[in-house]
């Protein structure tokens with residue numbers, strides 16, 4: 219069976235991605251870095267294995283920002299419109315694509331990460347991890363909504 223294909227683009231369309239299959243995980247991140255970089259109270263992220271994502275247009279228009287030199291989050295954006303493209307996590311071979319930029323995807327998060335840093339409380343009954351999921355190296359400690 220062939221997997222579903224999604225397309226994603228920055229605001230101006232200079233950078234375009236083709237994405238194969240459903241996300242490995244969908245989550246809401248409340249961390250201070252995501253909030254400030256995305257300029258939003260919560261980041262809705264879709265985690266994909268890096269090999270499922272192909273840059274089909276505008277590779278030369280992609281800029282990379284790392285908050286610290288040894289940061290595990292390589293934040294990629296369009297140098298024309300500043301639109302956020304994805305956040306690579308090379309140490310786990312995954313990339314995080316903003317759900318809002320994936321055309322036709324239904325965003326169904328299963329958890330909240332870095333809830334200790336939240337500025338907006340969410341009452342949706344999903345697990346609220348203090349940092350993140352133990353499956354991807356977090357403490358797994360849960361917080362009240």
Ligand SMILES: [Zn+2]
Nearest residue numbers: 228230296299
């Ligand atoms: Zn752009």
Ligand SMILES: [Zn+2]
Nearest residue numbers: 247248249252
């Ligand atoms: Zn974050």
